[in-house]
Amino acid sequence: MVSIAAEGVGVTLDARDVVRDVTVALAPGTLVGVLGPNGAGKSTLVRALLGLVPHAGRVTIDGEPRDALTRAERARRVAYLPQGQVLHWPLSVRRLVELGRLPHLAPFSRLSDADRRAIDRAMARADVAALAQRDATTLSGGERARVMLARALAVEAGALIVDEPLASLDPAHQIEGMELLRAEADAGALVVAVLHDLTLATRFCDRVLVLADGALATDGAPRHVLTPALLAEVYGITAWFGEGLVVPTGRVR
């Protein structure tokens, strides 16, 4: 069980405040969507939580200051799938997913049976077992996205932070991806997912943080906070709401 809390987190890049004074407490067993328009600061916020970008304010993991944990300890507690990763080396898919076990390995040690089982589980859950021997640089965008998700799952961390994990996935794999994140949360993990799809966020997330211009515009259960007024204000769109669907229908003039 892993919890993450941010207090007054702010990020300034090129003299611009791209994340502004964000305070949130993220509990184990929840699937939290991070929403907001392009450039709102979603990726930068999750990178700040992970300590990958210098920031103002405080971040704690399980109540301990994040920076008091070693890099390996952080990596074992919080797995991260960055946005749009590019692969440079011709590794097999299996080898790539194996990299997810690195935080668990002592220097120069080999994978244990437990590591291999974790890799098998992650590959099965992300539906990439059939790709195991493929050169990862030859995968389609959607296949690559699922392999990267498998690598993050292979960590078997208590918290999983995924940045646009559904990008390039076909509709069936998008739903499967969200079901998988939901199952992780139901099994006790804290899952934080940067998302663009309002319907999937509404259907699967317990809570959404909506960012606008770097600041939290709202934070709560999607069905309560994703209102026509909020979508107009934050995204500049109109939307049709019904049966758990939120379908953008036009732009606010």
Ligand SMILES: Nc1ncnc2c1ncn2[C@@H]1O[C@H](COP(=O)(O)OP(=O)(O)OP(=O)(O)O)[C@@H](O)[C@H]1O
């Ligand atoms: N290294 C950087 N230097 C300067 N500005 C940056 C840097 N990285 C990001 N930004 C800017 O910070 C803002 C927030 O970027 P971020 O990637 O966090 O947005 P986002 O909400 O994740 O967007 P998207 O939905 O397009 O992925 C953007 O305006 C971006 O151009």
